[in-house]
Structure formats: structure tokens, C-alpha cells
Amino acid sequence: MRVGLTGGIASGKSTVSAMLAELGAVVIDADLLAREVVARGTPGLAAVVEEFGDSVLTPEGDLDRPAMGAIVFADAGARTRLEAIIHPLVHRRGAEFEAEAPADAVVVHDIPLLAEGGRAGSFDAVVVVDVPTEVQVERMVRDRGWSRDEAESRIAAQATREQRLAIATHVIDNTGSLEDLRGRVEQVYAALRDAA
Structure with a gap:
């Protein structure tokens, strides 16, 4: 189910x-997966930086969530571009977890x-x-x-x-x-x- x-x-x-x-x-949390797919060193984070620039990174090289949030909540086009990067990665990761769940x-x-x-x-x-x-x-x-x-x-x-x-x-x-x-x-x- x-x-x-x-x-x-x-x-x-x-x-x-x-x-x-x-x-x-069996709960698969899309918010947790969204964090995972843009963690430091991931292809997801590299794609976000390529799209939005280094200003969305913390000095340590992590995604600066408040900075990213300020961009995407002020601009629907930016939000759509971010979702186009993150959503397919989250969907794929969620499918992997679902495949591991018991059949019933x-x-x-x-x-x-x-x-x-x-x-x-x-x-x-x-x-x-x-x-x-x-x-x-x-x-x-x-x-x-x-x-x-x-x-x-x-x-x-x-x-x-x-x-x-x-x-x-x-x-x-x-x-x-x-x-x-x-x-x-x-x-x-x-x-x-x-x-x-």
C-alpha cells in the first residue's frame, strides 16, 4: 500500500x-531526502551551485538553506528551477527505500x-x-x-x-x-x- x-x-x-x-x-520523508541529495559533495549540490551560484553555500561548503529559501520564496521561477533539480533526485531515492520495504x-x-x-x-x-x-x-x-x-x-x-x-x-x-x-x-x- x-x-x-x-x-x-x-x-x-x-x-x-x-x-x-x-x-x-514505513515512512519515507521527502524533506530528509531533500537534505540528503544536496549534502556536501553530492551531484545534487553541484547542480544547485551551477544553477544559483556560490552565494547559496556556507563558508564550509554546505547548502545555505536560509539564503536558498530567501531566493526561492521571493521568486517562483527560481523555486521551479530548484525543484527541477531536487525533486527527481528525491523521487529516485524514495523509490530505493520503498523497494526495501516488506511487501505487506x-x-x-x-x-x-x-x-x-x-x-x-x-x-x-x-x-x-x-x-x-x-x-x-x-x-x-x-x-x-x-x-x-x-x-x-x-x-x-x-x-x-x-x-x-x-x-x-x-x-x-x-x-x-x-x-x-x-x-x-x-x-x-x-x-x-x-x-x-
């Missing part, structure tokens, strides 16, 4: 991903930009972690120390809430307590196991 897991920034997707792993799912596993691909990437149809099910936009903003301001403008600009750079909900097989509302969330995750995981 191949499952896509997504949700907007500050929706609680990472928490849901961790809960699914605790329940027995629920394999969850944790993909923040699933709605944007147009790959929802390649999964047996899509789980969307959902909160209202205002909750996303409140969490980023409170938990990450961002300004309201920074939070709203990150949200605007992603698919809309409606676009994510349109691809959902299962929706996990994350506006309640952690225990509420755990109960919803357990219900969805049971449904995924049954469908597998």
Missing part, C-alpha cells in the same frame, strides 16, 4: 508522520508539496493533514518566531488548502489536542491497513 502524506506548512504533518511510524508504517507494509511517502507536484495519482491513498490557514499563521508566529508576513508568504508559496483537500483520500483534522490527533491517526492507519 503506497500512501502519500501531505499538509500545509505548520499543519502538524511531521507529527502525524511520526505517529504513523509508531503504528508500524503501509509505505507512507511524507511529501510536503504533493499537491503542487501533481503526483497524487501515483499513490493508492492520499492523507492530508488539515488546519485552517489562520491556524497555520498562528503556529508559525508562535512556534517559529516568524512575522505574520513571513508566515503568509510561505503559505502563499504552497498549494491552497482547497487544492490539498481535493486530492485527499483521508483528511486528518489537526485543530484539537494531541490526543485527538492520535485518535484520528489511528483510525486512518486502521483504514489503510484494511485497504492493504
Whole structure:
């Protein structure tokens, strides 16, 4: 059973991903893979530097994530060029991990930009972690120390809430307590196991 897991920034997707792993799912985290494929010395990092220049490197030779973020969140064309480098590498690495999973596993691909990437149809099910936009903003301001403008600009750079909900097989509302969330995750995981 191949499952896509997504949700907007500050929706609680990472928490849901961790809960699914605790329940027995094999979780493949696209964010971790995205870091891996542009680690120092990789062909991925070399391609990013070729496209954007040395200004996206730290003095130690690693990708300077804040500098890269400042470029791509201010310029949709730059973001598209970066994604064209990183997404195929992440997809290939994720496929390698999936091939190693047991045949009867629920394999969850944790993909923040699933709605944007147009790959929802390649999964047996899509789980969307959902909160209202205002909750996303409140969490980023409170938990990450961002300004309201920074939070709203990150949200605007992603698919809309409606676009994510349109691809959902299962929706996990994350506006309640952690225990509420755990109960919803357990219900969805049971449904995924049954469908597998």
C-alpha cells in the first residue's frame, strides 16, 4: 500500500508522520531526502551551485538553506528551477527505500508539496493533514518566531488548502489536542491497513 502524506506548512504533518511510524508504517520523508541529495559533495549540490551560484553555500561548503529559501520564496521561477533539480533526485531515492520495504507494509511517502507536484495519482491513498490557514499563521508566529508576513508568504508559496483537500483520500483534522490527533491517526492507519 503506497500512501502519500501531505499538509500545509505548520499543519502538524511531521507529527502525524511520526505517529504513523509508531503504528508500524514505513515512512519515507521527502524533506530528509531533500537534505540528503544536496549534502556536501553530492551531484545534487553541484547542480544547485551551477544553477544559483556560490552565494547559496556556507563558508564550509554546505547548502545555505536560509539564503536558498530567501531566493526561492521571493521568486517562483527560481523555486521551479530548484525543484527541477531536487525533486527527481528525491523521487529516485524514495523509490530505493520503498523497494526495501516488506511487501505487506503501509509505505507512507511524507511529501510536503504533493499537491503542487501533481503526483497524487501515483499513490493508492492520499492523507492530508488539515488546519485552517489562520491556524497555520498562528503556529508559525508562535512556534517559529516568524512575522505574520513571513508566515503568509510561505503559505502563499504552497498549494491552497482547497487544492490539498481535493486530492485527499483521508483528511486528518489537526485543530484539537494531541490526543485527538492520535485518535484520528489511528483510525486512518486502521483504514489503510484494511485497504492493504
